[in-house]
Amino acid sequence: MNLPIPFIVLLAVISLAGTGFYCLLFTRNLIKVVVALQLIVKGVVLAFVLAGHLQQNESLAQTMAITVIVADTIVAVIGLSLAVQIRQHTGSLDLKALSKLKR
Amino acid sequence: MIDQPLFISLLALPFLAAPLIYLFGRLSVRKGKLLGMKVAKTLTLAVLLAEIVLLVLTVKAAMGGSSVQQLIGLELMRFDGIGLILSAIVLVLGVCVTIFSFPYMNNEKGEEKFYALLMMTIGSIIGLGFSYDLFNLWIWFEAMAISTYFLVAFYNEQSASLEAGLKYLVQSAVGSALVLFGIAAIFAAMGSTSLEDIWQYGAQLGTLGVLGLVLMIVGFGVKAALVPMHTWLPDAHSQAPSGISAMLSGVVIEAGLVAMLRVISMTGKLGGNWGYILIIFACLNILVGNLMALRQTEIKRLLAYSSLAHVGYMLFGFGIGFAFGSGAGTEGGFFHMLTHGLMKGLAFLSVGALLYALKLVKGDHSALTLEDLNGASRKYPLIAVCLSVAVLALGGLPPFAGFMSKWMILVAGVQTKNTWMLIAVIFVGLNSVLSLGYYAPIVNRLFKREMSEVVTAGKRVPWTMSLPIVFLTLAVILIGVWPMLTDFLLYNGQYFLLGYFFN
Known part of the structure; x- marks a missing residue:
């Protein structure tokens, strides 16, 4: 079997994002929710690298990928800090413990 | 050339000021003194007022003929009508919110962070409006999102706030990831993320471009609260x-919404009936927003659901603009964006003033229910009148601003002379009447009912809180009786949005 490399990368993008979305829908643990968000964004980074490769514009793609990683790290930090505070208040990381606002 | 430095300082000033505001506040809080916090508050207000002056000066420079633009690296920022409307709304509302928050946030834990984050939010919204590059647009968008995550979860000793903050963070992050996938798709099709290039060679984007645009509509739609x-x-x-x-x-x-519209307007050559999609979303938003608002018992939740309906009205106007090339529809959309900013700002600030006087002063962080508002006019006549003006304007009653903007959108819908549009206009009009079903009882409660226990025990509302509320009330009435005031803003917004879409 002789698959072209861009095709393999595309498969990786789709499977990373798919795994992320799947986790996001089915997990109940706050930490895992943040991990799922990270997985999706890692798919995004790979998609930018692939797009840059296809257009022969790798340098622009790299700068974008780095910017995305930075912004994404900030989001992860905020998400985790919220998770820590929720753990301190409710004593659990379960999303089910958090349904005061559902109406 | 004076316009260039003006524009740069308009963009950079909030981001230079935000860390200073935090530092002043933090140093004084740590030492247990009050002076630094006062300096921080004054600095916030001064920077916002300076921003308004800068905005007016930049408009004057841009009226001179040459387009005001600035390259940051490879990314283009350009001063235009769409960004002008957005920054005008954010600066006016920002000043009101800052003055309102002086007493409201006083001695709250983390007060020094509040003003710095507010400043960052305002700065990134101004930048977002002027961005002419897809990736740059996303950066401003993400900066806005990050600074609001903290602000939503601000009361971090309340688990309800933390829950709201987490929900907001997760959904917003997924939305922004979808936007990024969209940008990557367009980048893969074009080799450039400049909106100017995309506008020029839009026809060659192909399937990948359509996929990217759909992903971006969904992604920005999360922030714009499409249903x-x-x-x-x-x-x-x-x-x-x-x-x-x-x-x-x-x-x-x-x-x-503006980010979404900017992207749609720049991909006009791609073809496709994006206007109709916006109209379908608009009808959904209006219906769901109104139905959900009808069954709320907490006033802030009710106002939040009514925002859904109002985003629907805006989308309806823009949808008519894109689908039928109607300038009036687009102007109506921008007009509603402007009046909604004033009306909803006014409604939330008046409710906030009551919440402060009735509950927060006593350290009670529970929500203000509709029951608690009973008879508030006896004790707080000014706030009650202002809140009534706000909700009646939101419901679209004649002498107020909300009526004018809804009227403009509906008239534009009728002018398309399309049967389906006529049905949609009737649907939207009836929904606007339905919305009075939850706005009018608020006025009834304020003026007709016996005083509730909470109101009887309520404290005074400080005058610094009433000041921005009265100002916004006057603005809502003034624009209602004299809508021509906003013509300059609306025409320019419409000119840039449709000008790119149809050429």
């Missing part, structure tokens, strides 16, 4: 401090 993606909004808006609720509802969701 299936709206579930974060009522929680976030009701749990944030009242000033932030006003900002979130008045400009942040509109900023998502």
Whole structure:
């Protein structure tokens, strides 16, 4: 079997994002929710690298990928800090413990 | 050339000021002194007023003929009508919210962070409006999102606030990941993310471009609270401090909408009936927003759900603009964006003033229910009148601003002379009447009912809180009786949005 490399990368993008979305829908643990968000964004980074490769514009793609990683790290930090505070208040990381606002 | 430095300082000033505000506040809080906090507050207000002056000066420079633009690296920022409307709304509302928050946030834990984050939010919304590059647009968008995450979860000793903050963060992050996938798809098709290039060679984007555009509409739609993606909004808006609720509802969701419109207008050559999609979303938003608002018992949640309906009216106007090339529809959309900022800002600030006087002063962080408002006019006549003006304007009663903007949108819908559009206009009009079903009882409660226990025990509302509320009330009435005031803003917004889409 002789698959072209861009095709393999595309498969990786789709499977990373798919795994992320799947986790996001089915997990109940706050930490895992943040991990799922990270997985999706890692798919995004790979998609930018692939797009840059296809257009022969790798340098622009790299700068974008780095910017995305930075912004994404900030989001992860905020998400985790919220998770820590929720753990301190409710004593659990379960999303089910958090349904005061559902109406 | 004076316009260039003016424009750069307009963009950079909030980001230079934000760390200073935090430092002043932090140093004084740590030492247990009050002076630094006062300096921080004054600095916030001064920078916002300076921004308004800068905006006016830049408009004057741009009226001179040459386009005001600035390259940051490879990314183009350009001063135009769409960004002008967004920054005008955010600055006016920002000043009101800042003055309102002086007493509201006083001695709250983390007060020094509040003003710095507010400043960052305002700065990134201004930048978002002027961005002419897809990736740059996303950076401003993400900066806005990050600074509002903290503000939504500001009361971090309340688990309800944390829950709202987490919901907002997760949904918003997924939305921004979808936007990024969209940008990557367009980048893969074009090799460039400059909106100017995309506009020029839009026809060659092909399937990948359509996929990218759909992903971006969905992604920005999360922030603009299009209906299936709206579930974060009522929680976030009701749990944030009242000033932030006003900002979130008045400009942040509109900023998502503007980002979406900017992308759609630049891909006009791609073809496709994006206008009709916007109209379908608009009808959904209006219906769901109104029905959900009808059954709410907490006033801030009710106002949050009504924001959904109002985003629907805006989308309806823009949808008519894109689908039928109607300038009036687009102007109506922008007009409603402007009046909604004022009206919803006013509503949230008045409710915030009551919440402060009735509950927060005593350290009670529970939500203000509709029952608690009973008979508030006896004790707080000024706030009650202002709140009534706000909700009646939101419901679209004649002498107020909300009527003029809804009227403009509906007239534009009728002028298309399309049977389906006529049906949609009737549907939207009836929904506007339905919305009075939850706005009018608020006025009834304020003026007709016996005083509730909470109101009897309520404290005084400080005058610094009443000041921005009265100002916004006057603005809502003034624009209602004299809508021509906003013509300059609306025409320019319409000119740039449709000008790119159809050429």
